Amino acid sequence: NAGVTQTPKFQVLKTGQSMTLQCAQDMNHEYMSWYRQDPGMGLRLIHYSVGAGITDQGEVPNGYNVSRSTTEDFPLRLLSAAPSQTSVYFCASSFSGGEGNNVLTFGAGSRLTVL
Amino acid sequence: AQKITQTQPGMFVQEKEAVTLDCTYDTSDQSYGLFWYKQPSSGEMIFLIYQGSYDEQNATEGRYSLNFQKARKSANLVISASQLGDSAMYFCAMREPLTYNQGGKLIFGQGTELSVKP
Numbered sequence: 100n101a102g103v104t105q106t107p108k109f110q111v112l113k114t115g116q117s118m119t120l121q122c123a124q125d126m127n128h129e130y131m132s133w134y135r136q137d138p139g140m141g142l143r144l145i146h147y148s149v150g151a152g153i154t155d156q157g158e159v160p161n162g163y164n165v166s167r168s169t170t171e172d173f174p175l176r177l178l179s180a181a182p183s184q185t186s187v188y189f190c191a192s193s194f195s196g197g198e199g200n201n202v203l204t205f206g207a208g209s210r211l212t213v214l
Numbered sequence: 215a216q217k218i219t220q221t222q223p224g225m226f227v228q229e230k231e232a233v234t235l236d237c238t239y240d241t242s243d244q245s246y247g248l249f250w251y252k253q254p255s256s257g258e259m260i261f262l263i264y265q266g267s268y269d270e271q272n273a274t275e276g277r278y279s280l281n282f283q284k285a286r287k288s289a290n291l292v293i294s295a296s297q298l299g300d301s302a303m304y305f306c307a308m309r310e311p312l313t314y315n316q317g318g319k320l321i322f323g324q325g326t327e328l329s330v331k332p
Binding site: 189204 | 325
């Protein structure tokens, strides 16, 4: 059981380049999300999805695009990388709706540096 | 808007002693969930404990317990008998009310870095 798999683990980009962070989960979770982690700011939500074909913006969506064509995959696209997007990115998933704790399961993280 | 505040950027504790990590939250909703996650130096996010807003008992998971004071809007994490392996960053998080469109959406605090001294 792989859980949440993120690739790549490390990436260095030049300003203006584009790239895609991949995220896949094998737990049949409806809910998937992307966070970025910056020192002293905790984790901030970028985009999330409650199912295939449905996405919505989080707290810091500017400069990022997402799509959800399947239940398993939720890629994050940086359209034109900027130094302010240097961060650690986490993909996370959970079951959606209903009662209970619906714990978010996180991927291992992707460290992105934009020069 | 919902908000989570962790006012202790760093904490030290002696091995085998107990430690309390503070977390306060702000919400106007009646139904919400509170979580604690651990992030060791390796970087992964590890779920520790959960408290629902309607739960009457404080949550416990092994050496972790959550001191939930609803009127004060606080959800402090208590780690008993600290171990060297407890050295890590700890994040408090709140889930907005469960609706179809929000699922497991969490808001995180800034984190507290705990160092356990031998």
